[in-house]
Amino acid sequence: MISKRKRNKWLTLMIPLLPALVFYAVFLVYPIVVLIFHSLQVGDAGQIGLDNYLETFAKASFRRTLLHTMLVAGAATILDLFLGYPLAYYLARKQTWFADFLQASLLIPLYGGLYVAFAFMLILLPNGFLNSMLLWLGVIQQPLSLLYTRPTLIAAFAIYGLPFMVYPLRAAIQGIDPAYEEAARTLGANGWNVLSKILLPMSSIGVIGGVLLTFGWSVAIFSIPLILSFKGAPFLSLDIYFSTRYGIRWSYAATLSVILFFITFGLSYLYMVIIKPARTSTS
Amino acid sequence: MNGIKWRKLCTKTIWTAYLAFITIVLWMIFFILFTHSFFKGVTLQFPPEGLTFENYTQIASAFYPALRISLLLGVATSVFDALLAVPASYVLTRYEFKGKDVINTILLGPTMVPAISLALGFLALYPHLKLMDTFWGLLFALSIVTMPYMLRSVMSAFNELDPALEEAALTLGCGRVKSFFLITLPLIGPGILAGFMLSFIIAFNEFTMIIFIYGPKWLPASVWLWNMLHMYGITPGFAAGVAVMQLISFGVLALVIGVLGRRYLRGVSF
Numbered sequence: 240m241i242s243k244r245k246r247n248k249w250l251t252l253m254i255p256l257l258p259a260l261v262f263y264a265v266f267l268v269y270p271i272v273v274l275i276f277h278s279l280q281v282g283d284a285g286q287i288g289l290d291n292y293l294e295t296f297a298k299a300s301f302r303r304t305l306l307h308t309m310l311v312a313g314a315a316t317i318l319d320l321f322l323g324y325p326l327a328y329y330l331a332r333k334q335t336w337f338a339d340f341l342q343a344s345l346l347i348p349l350y351g352g353l354y355v356a357f358a359f360m361l362i363l364l365p366n367g368f369l370n371s372m373l374l375w376l377g378v379i380q381q382p383l384s385l386l387y388t389r390p391t392l393i394a395a396f397a398i399y400g401l402p403f404m405v406y407p408l409r410a411a412i413q414g415i416d417p418a419y420e421e422a423a424r425t426l427g428a429n430g431w432n433v434l435s436k437i438l439l440p441m442s443s444i445g446v447i448g449g450v451l452l453t454f455g456w457s458v459a460i461f462s463i464p465l466i467l468s469f470k471g472a473p474f475l476s477l478d479i480y481f482s483t484r485y486g487i488r489w490s491y492a493a494t495l496s497v498i499l500f501f502i503t504f505g506l507s508y509l510y511m512v513i514i515k516p517a518r519t520s521t522s
Numbered sequence: 523m524n525g526i527k528w529r530k531l532c533t534k535t536i537w538t539a540y541l542a543f544i545t546i547v548l549w550m551i552f553f554i555l556f557t558h559s560f561f562k563g564v565t566l567q568f569p570p571e572g573l574t575f576e577n578y579t580q581i582a583s584a585f586y587p588a589l590r591i592s593l594l595l596g597v598a599t600s601v602f603d604a605l606l607a608v609p610a611s612y613v614l615t616r617y618e619f620k621g622k623d624v625i626n627t628i629l630l631g632p633t634m635v636p637a638i639s640l641a642l643g644f645l646a647l648y649p650h651l652k653l654m655d656t657f658w659g660l661l662f663a664l665s666i667v668t669m670p671y672m673l674r675s676v677m678s679a680f681n682e683l684d685p686a687l688e689e690a691a692l693t694l695g696c697g698r699v700k701s702f703f704l705i706t707l708p709l710i711g712p713g714i715l716a717g718f719m720l721s722f723i724i725a726f727n728e729f730t731m732i733i734f735i736y737g738p739k740w741l742p743a744s745v746w747l748w749n750m751l752h753m754y755g756i757t758p759g760f761a762a763g764v765a766v767m768q769l770i771s772f773g774v775l776a777l778v779i780g781v782l783g784r785r786y787l788r789g790v791s792f
Binding site: 248249252255256258259260262263266267269270271273274277322325326329337339341343344345346347348349350351352353354355357358360361362364366367368370371372398401430455456458459461462465466476479480483487489492493496497499500503504507508511512 | 533537540541544545547548549550551552554555558567568569605606607609610612613614617619620625627628629630631632633634635636637638639640642643644645646647662663665666669720723724726727728729730733734744747748751756761764767768771775779
């Protein structure tokens with residue numbers, strides 16, 4: 240009797256959740272399942288196997304693309320960690336209008352990956368802003384060709400990834416009682432000691448989260464490499480897009496997508512579902 | 523004493539320089555495109571031959587239909603998000619039940635799935651559902667991407683709302699449905715508005731999801747601009763189009779933050 244009532248209550252609670260869950264089932268879970276199915280399909284007879292993955296990993300061009308994508312994303316992540324930590328500290332500790340302004344500004348790269356790439360293009364064109372300024376100042380004699388280079392790609396990736404680094408870090412630093420810092424300072428610790436002995440160890444969860452999320456998202460960016468990539472700078476997301484352009488190569492595109500999916504999903508899941516709840520509940 | 527003073531000054535200078543650098547980097551994205559949109563001439567060289575408003579009027583007739591589609595999709599996506607997210611958030615924040623953690627994780631799922639993979643999945647799925655190049659097809663794709671932002675905004679609003687207010691209404695003889703509309707909904711209004719803003723801005727500017735499933739009938743502004751870049755290269759007209767998109771996004775952002783105050787940016791947290 241009790242269990243029946245309990246079940247009825249559970250069913251009543253499910254009613255408001257149902258539209259969202261059905262929507263997610265059709266437009267999130269189903270597309271991913273279809274992709275995984277496509278990537279496992281071997282030949283036209285409908286056999287299932289890992290052949291596509293073995294074939295893909297056997298290709299030298301794929302391994303180079305994967306390595307290159309990860310190197311650029313990794314470099315951008317490291318750059319973001321150094322760029323983002325002070326900003327996260329500032330946003331966590333200061334309640335000024337400027338802190339609010341900066342926090343709102345962080346939304347710009349979040350929605351505008353495409354615009355980051357456009358802006359880089361305009362600044363770095365041979366007759367663009369930077370070259371003209373440098374020429375005018377007499378720093379250089381010839382325009383530099385900066386647009387299609389790897390440092391530019393890494394910088395654009397880093398701007399795109401900055402919010403993914405700063406938000407987890409800010410949340411972690413907000414959880415540290417400022418009294419610890421003040422106590423250390425009163426006892427004579429200098430800024431470096433406060434950072435290395437107090438802030439960094441106590442915000443390690445944010446550092447881990449920031450690195451995992453930033454890397455996971457950078458690996459899969461599409462709009463920035465689409466515009467700023469050049470010959471010799473292959474990206475997985477570009478490979479996926481171009482293999483759908485002229486006659487879709489389903490098994491190849493699906494295999495790459497599933498690989499990317501597991502990288503991003505694995506890293507995000509590790510942080511958001513396993514590390515973050517476990518750490519915040521014990522502390 | 524002097525040493526300490528000097529050191530403090532030094533620290534302050536470094537902080538100021540750092541914050542200025544971050545601000546410039548973030549806003550350069552907008553200002554470069556905005557200033558270049560006034561440049562005269564066919565190519566975007568710096569310094570320009572002159573300044574003009576013509577770039578805006580030139581692209582207006584071709585760009586306007588695409589912009590209208592993006593605006594419509596942005597608003598429709600936010601409304602659709604709110605319709606699904608408000609009831610779901612209510613249950614998830616008010617009740618304890620079996621499977622709640624799993625549902626919570628699933629609902630935040632789109633923030634863990636790369637857009638490029640999901641977009642290819644949509645490309646595989648849409649021809650069968652007859653959603654290719656349709657309004658609803660684009661709406662669903664944008665909605666799945668923006669839903670977590672709406673959910674987090676609304677859920678944090680529910681979390682801050684004292685359940686006692688609702689209970690008081692119930693005790694005083696107000697029905698559940700009536701108390702929801704009279705008490706709860708007005709109080710979480712700011713949370714919904716904040717989610718609305720985030721959903722709108724992200725849907726309005728989304729590119730990766732759309733480029734796989736757009737068509738000639740429903741061509742949103744972001745893809746229109748990419749097509750223009752692809753065909754004509756980088757031109758002042760192109761910069762003008764991007765500047766319009768950015769100005770609309772900032773307008774919505776500034777309006778909502780101005781109305782609500784700063785604390786409603788919490789929908790974006792990871």
